[in-house]
Amino acid sequence: MQVRLLHRNDSSEIQVSLAYIRKEEPNALMFVVPVTETGDYLVHFSRNGYTDEYLPFEVTSFRQQLYVEYVKLRKERVLPAATVAATKVKMVFKGDTIVYNADAFQLAEGSMLDALVAQLPGVQLSGGRITVNGEFVSSLLINGKDFFNGNAKIALDNLPSYIVNKIKVYKREHESAYITGPSSETEKPLVMDVNLKKQYAIGFIANMEGGGGTDERYLARLFALRYTGQSRLSIYGNITNTGDMARPNENNEWKPSDAMYGMRHAKYGGADFALDDKEGRWKFSANASVLNERITDERGTSGIRFFESGNTYSRSTNTVLQHHTFATGSVGGNWKLPLIYSDFSAGVTYNGTDYNAFRRFADFSREPYESYFNASLDSLYLGAAGEELRRNMISFSRDWQKWNSKILDCNGRLNHIIKSPVEGDHFKLDLSGKYNHSTHAEFSRYMLTNNQEETRNRYFDRPSSQLRLQTVAGYVSRNDEFRREIKGDYTYRRERQESDNLLYRLDRFEEYTADKRPLGVLPSTTDSLRLCMDLSNSYFSTRQTDAHSVHLSLRQWGLFRKGDTRTGSLTLDLELYHNRVRLDYNRGMLDTTAVQRNFRVYPGIRFDWDRFTLNYRYNHGIVDLLQTFDIRDDSNPLVVSLGNPQLKAPRVHSLNASYAIREQKHLRLIRFEANYQLMKNLTAQSVFYDRTTGISTYRPVNVNGNWQAEVKNAFSQAIDRKKKLQLNNDFSVKYLNSADYNSTDGQPRRSSVRNLFLRDGIRLTCHHKIFDLTVKGNLVWQHAESGRTDFTTINVLDYDYGISALFRIPGGIDFSTNLNVYSRRGYSDRTMQADDMVWNARVSKSFLKNRLVCIVDGFDLLGKLSTVRHTLTVQGTTETRYNVMPRYVMFHAIYRIHIKPKANK
DSSP states (O other), rough: OOEEEETTTTTEEEEEOOOOTTTTOOEEEEEEOOOOSEEEEEEEEEEEEEOEEEEEEESTTTTTOOOOOEEEEEOOOOOTTOOOOOOOOEEEEEETEEEEEGGGGOTTOOOOOHHHHHHSSTTEEEEEEEEEEEEOOOOOTTTESSSSSGOOOHHHHSSSSEEEEEEOOOOOOOOOOHHHOOOOTTSOOOEEEEEEEEESOOOEEEEEEEEGGGGEEEEEEEEEEEESEEEEEEEEEEEEOOOOOOOTOOTTTOOGGOOOOOOEEEEEEEEEEEEEEETTTEEEEEEEEEEEEEEEEEEEEEEEOOOTTTOOEEEEEEEEEEEEEEEEEEEEEEEHHHHHHEEEEEEEEEEEEEEEEEEEEESSSSOOOOSEEESHHHHHTOOOOOOOHHHHHHEEEEEEEEEEEEEEEEEEEEEEOOOOOEETTTEEEEEEEEEEEEEEEEEEEEOOOOOOSSEEEEEOOOEEEEEEEEEEEEEEEEEETTTTEEEEEEEEEEEEEEEEEEEGGGGHEEEEEEHHTTOOOOOHHHHHHHTTTTTGGGGGEEEEEEEEEEEEEEEEEEEEEEETEEEEEEEEEEEEEEEHHHHHHHTTTTEEEEEEEEEEEEEEEEETTTTTTEEEEEEEEOOOOGGSSOOEEETTTTTTEOOOTTTOEEEEEEEEEEEEEEEETTTEEEEEEEEEEEEESSEEEEEEETTTOOOOOEEEEEOOOOOEEEEEEEEEOOOTTTSEEEEEEEEEEEEEEEEEEEEEESSSSSEEEEEEEEEEEEEEEEEEEEEEEEEEEEEEEEEEEEEOTOOEEEEEEEEEEEEEEEEEEETEHHHHHEEEEEESOOOGGGGGOOEEEEEEEEEEEEEETTTTEEEEEEEEETTHHHHHEEETTTTEEEEEEEEEEEEEEEEEEEEEEEOOOGGGO
């Protein structure tokens, strides 16, 4: 018999001494477990000809003895004269770890990691965000180590799927656990660990891809990875104008609203380096990435605003040309000493944007009749509006904008965990800092037509800087014998923020009124610029915050016995928070200094038992001091903002419960979750709308009656004996009661809207040796009603259904395709009631012993893709249309390089 010891959280093996039989107990087996820390473990028993058995147990002290009456290994049955076809198991549960076998999933040649992850049972992938059985994955690891600071999207888009062996999902223990002891399940982040195949774990691999297609579409991509036992170096680079679109059969959950809006020409790349000590005493990592993109974004909206005196109807278009540069770099690492664990991180980020836009907006007292979407705006802009349209028009504005912004952000952190002389206890000390500096220069030529004609030529100058320093000191007392942990820490934070908003009315000079100066040109002298400053809408502010908090926590675990282990825990949290805010503010005739002091108590309680969790939190917010000033901002001609000295702080009660089920026989994953949130004194914007001018005046007020409740269920299971059919379903129901204030006569009236949301997504996947087939459907239904006489009940339904397939054709050809229909019902605009059929296809074949892969992609072959988004609040509803990537066909090729170390040849 062979006996192995495993970590329960990730099933990794721990070396144990050989088992032996005691002479005084010949029928008893005894072995020594040389663990160095308390926690949850598995004992694995195996013997040739018998099935494996696992025994879970918990170590609470280093002198603990575990007695087991017997462990029964069942003899494997051999069926004579039978032919058994091997079936690769897709998923197994090892303790609390889910292990996916990558080879059990069929993928088209040239697929990246995202294609594999999207097919995993119980996994949802959307825009780089991964959830497993309804739980968010906080970080993506490669061979158990961080990759680009856990940025999942970089690995998903660039790591080839063919090099992946297994994917593990588990709660990750912190590296300081050898001093602190095991963390509670709530403190462990959920991670996805991508394990590479043995032949790729050491050596050099590279993927080079290039392609071109119709409508001037292009793509070039490079990914290279050098791996050793203690180091890793990876680089990636991409040049494309295809946006972030779905590839055939690679992400069955993709929908048009997931597409990046606008036409994008992007160049991005980065590098990641990691080095570990062979003995595990220290590690170091560094990474950098840069993105440069040009975006052409066109969108139009159709909106309704709810008022008791009668709704108003808006139309708008916005055309944007944008050049964006984003660069980031960071370093980090840790070192482990017997009595001290330390880690550090530092990073810098730059974000720069050049922006040019033209916006049109109109309000109407009655909904305009339009032969096509936003036809009323074209009629007004071209001067071809009929008498009825002009009579119903409240306001019409045109705004040409040009601005530039630059943001620099720096941050650093140093953390120490120090072992205490008291057994099981430790100290912690955390130091961190952050600095941010930004500039924003904006030009605007604004023309307004309402009950009068007005033209404004404006220049905004908005510099700001922020410095934040924070220190945390704490002590943790842990007693494994009594299964109890007490934490206490003190945090001090100082923050200083300087923020200016300077508005210059250039139209006060004749040459700017007559448009003799192009947009973006300032007066020749600084004195001239000062003469046109709009003092009532310009301000200088300096805010300094000193915050102190004391956090106390008590956790008791092992409350109940379950077999030979103990489970269940209760955690009590209490935070005492105090801050002092000083605001120096200068605006027009107002020059003041205000001081605000706040004291808050934040209690919380959490109960865990097996896979059931119940959590309650209370949050008492803090009023933004600036909102309490009695000021008026009318820098936007159609929007006036006021302050409210009577504003109170909001209070929020949150209750969450969840329960998870895992069952190996049917590859079953089930998770139930329920949430409730009650909001008191929620800050809302009371709106007064002037129907003669189209001007909206906003004032922050407190409103009660806001609450929401939600129930969610995630389900995944194999539904046939051979586990070739996998069913996934995600369902949720949410009720939201929203309260607000609005009026058209100066007397705020409370408005309440009851919203019901129903979402369901179902996916059935069939795996066969020559094909994969997926059938799926999704729906989102929103129902909204109100007791107001002027409110029209809303029932909006978005649903889609489709099929995806991958076929292995003789001759080594892969053909993958998906056909989906996206439908919309219940929209007020008749042109938005639509059924859009989207068809994508791919043909791929490998050559040169799989080193070269040739691919032909067809995206939106029917040319039916459109993007519409609907939003509903207590103040109104908005339907928005965006421009998206046109259909195209692209040929591209991938060349793979794999170099093994000489020792492995």
